[in-house]
Amino acid sequence: MESVSPNIFVYDIDATAAFYKKLGFDVAVTVPDDDGGLTFVMMTCGTATFMFQTFRSIEGQHPVVRRENGGSLLLYVKMKNIRVFYERIKDTVTVVTPLEKTFYGATEFSIQDNNHYMVTFAEDE
Template sequence: MFKKITTNLMVNDVQETLSYYRDVLGFELVGAVTYDQDFLPSPAPDMPLAFAILKRDEVQLMVQSQKSLSQDLPCFEGMAVGGSISLYMEVDQVAHIYESLKDKVEVVKDLHKTFYGMDEFYIKDCNGYVLAFGSKIQ
């Protein structure tokens, strides 16, 4: 039985990514791992990190530095950060979220109604990943 899927994004800098997701998107840190494989629930802002888990409500996201991920899985060696993936988050009150973010982020597609019954918008995060936010049209 499949249980769930959690995205692990390869990033340039875990601390920078943590700051972006926490300060701009309202995520919180679950925990982080140093390059020495120490688990830290609350690392110092200047500490180099290999990995972190972030969450907001029911959404969980893992981020791992390019260096660390390439060591764990050599198939990632030389791959570019960011790319051909978009993460779609179903949210409540997408218009409110759009208004609170639009001047702080790179919006790649403004808030719009879709033929499949969603209000949604898309942004690009600090690593070049596309994040979608959508709510069912009421």
Template sequence: MKISKLSPNFEVSDIRKTVLFYSENFGFKLVMAVPETQDGVDQILFEDKEYVYAMMQQGAAEIMIQRSDNFKTDVVFSEGMPIGASVSFYMEIEGIENLYQSLQNKNLEITELKKTWYGMHEFYLKDLNGYILSFAEKLE
């Protein structure tokens, strides 16, 4: 077996709000979105449509977001489980201090930016759906 890519699929309550959150705060771009009708894909979010799925990308990072009702149908093991996670999505980035400063006044749940014993400068943030994002940069 060879794994060629790992892309998290976040269960979310609102596709549009989640796309906006990840694009405004972290520079993710919408790759595609699937409307409720599931009869095709859109490259932009149309105001008159509701969506059940979207894929976003920023550099080599890719995330999928799927509306809760649709997610629970596809991922039957998730039935009865709340949205959110007890796992963090750890991302190595460049420019951590600039990112941290840009998020400071946005009323987000965010930890202090700290230097770790394992040689990283990092902080954690909880997204609007309860997922834990970790941002890290190697110390020089």
């Protein structure tokens, strides 16, 4: 295995792309839907990749995918320069856990994204 790229189901893909752009992600790939909007967006930042897909695009398929925002998913992102990044975004996002040193030696903070998913950023300092 070389990497993992979560495919995260959302209701508002445009708002989601805008939120992740604030975190420094760029749109790499899009797939349009039949109405002229988007049904899928792949976003990257460095070597991190997140894929976002609308719940509507899987209607009638994959019943195991819950049709609600948030849930028991935490995205854990390892990065460099966490303190600079934290200072840059902390006033523009919902911070769940402020910047702290953990008992296992990582410096971390967690935010809630616009879909109520939790994203933890970590650096081994």
